[in-house]
Amino acid sequence: MTAALNPDIEFREVAKRYGAVTAVSGINLSIPPAAFVALLGPSGCGKTTCLRMIAGFEQPSEGQVLIRGQDMAGTPPYRRPVNMVFQQYALFPHLDVENNVAYGLRQQRPRLSTREIRLRAGEALAMVQLAGYGHRKVHELSGGQQQRVALARALVNKPAVLLLDEPLAALDKKLRTDMQIELQNLQRELGITFVLVTHDQEEALSMSDFVCVMNRGSIVQIGQPNEVYHEPADLFVADFVGKTNLLPGKVSGRADGLVELRLANGSTISARSRGNLAKGDDTTVSLRPEALRLEAPGRGTLQGVVRNRIFLGATVEYAIEVPVLGTLMATADHQFFQGNLFEPGEPVAIGFAPGTPLAFPGIKENGTKQRETRNVEIIS
């Protein structure tokens, strides 16, 4: 992302260490006003640490964190113009919904009138479609409703930046999709910068204007969702963001800006290269499932047999076993293939448009993805 003139949030060479353990290091990030930014990465990648440094719960060991151009060193959380939606919402159990929402307003000095506090709390609740819930107890609400209260409690203060720590992790899938749309709408209406921390790449890609992919305490790539998806900076991003098939191979030559590479089964394919690849180098090629074209046997680049067919409505997923290479996933557009479904056990050929495969330096040891299955993040 290009550095705007007045970024809402800026990280300058930030590092955070806990004793001998480095949580993050060399973080440089500039978030322009009114942006929706996702910090995306697996468990322990340091994304939550970054968020907590913006909120002020952690102090950077090195470097500076700036909010609207002001260095935040030594500024406690309660003096920072940001508000956070916590992972488990952290609603105050002994206060009702309205008093939860009004909590931040009550702390303002000079004091706001009781009338104004009630008015604004009511407005905030209406904004998240919870008008009339003010006198409910927090534990009487469903998970989705608690989530909205947490959102209202943060947004009612009109912060410069809203921080969201895995806000949707505790919701079921249907609610999650609804909330994704709602968050996006809220962000656009309010024009407030949203910083979202998530391990869910789908969530990051679908909601944010910019995705900042992190791994092992560093930022690996910053870009718009489609850039990160289609032009991953390295093997990690290719693997972590979206589904992909990763196949090891060796570079056999270069032509027209593409590299030729030989796969383990002897097939040769040409791929765009990421990073420096010379002849003889080990490489891993990434093939997105939707970039694979299934054809009649004998026509494509790779020959295989359909093992499973997963019907998903608009699309169909195939698991195709290719001798030596293993199982590849292919997603086929349903309409395109209407009346032309492949059956399990049927031989197929796999082809792909030149330029869709991406070759990365190095070999990924195994195909298991480093996705976290739980939403617990180790921060210390």
Added chain:
Amino acid sequence: MRAFIAAVFAFLYLPIALVVLFSFNAGRHASELTGLSTQWYGKALSNPFLVEALKNSLFIATTSAFLAAVIGTAAALGLARVSPRIRAAFDALLGAAIVVPGVVIGISTLVALVQLFDAVNPMLASIWPGDAPPRLALGYGSIIAAHGLFSMALVSMIVRTRLGSLDRSLVEASSDLYATPFTTFRSIVLPQIMPAVLAGFLLAFTFSFDDFIIAFFVAGSQTTLPIYVFASIRRGVTPEINAIATIVLCASVFMVLLAQLLLRKRTPSH
């Protein structure tokens, strides 16, 4: 096995049941039941020495429990913030305060206080401008101090447990919503740990109200209810004693049950 358990329980509770039963005795003797009456309750409550001892006990129990609740809570809050090593050391000290037998606490407190008074009283006398310098002596103060010290350990352990289950993100959320540390304590932490503090207060009260051993050592010329009961038994057990015992028993059971209720009632987690 069942018979054995029944025997154990009978051994434990039958004497107590008998005390309660005999407190309603119509006759003069503590050992033979001649009819039911509440006359001994009336007699007990019109005995000026007894009422005095009861008042003393209530005053001492309330004051020491209050002090224990305040200091114990402060200790618990402080210990939640120190390094694990220091915390372990203090935990051991607090645990020791609870484990050490009452006799030892009684003797050691007595010795310490007497030494202290011997040292301080001459100093006070030498700097006092008037004729009659105040003399520190055993009495209310020393019982309150001794009970408060023991109970403080109790309260801090109870509050510590509650603090441990307090969601840290609540404190962070409060701080994130512009509340200063003091406001966070008052508006978020204190309401969350209040049941534990109250339970601690009630247990401390019960302990002090019932305690004989420590009070006996450090009471000086003061008489608390247990000390009075002990003294009157030497003149023979009367149904009056049973009536007092029953009152104390009921009050204690009530307090402990209330404390249990406070500790059990948990705020629903989200």
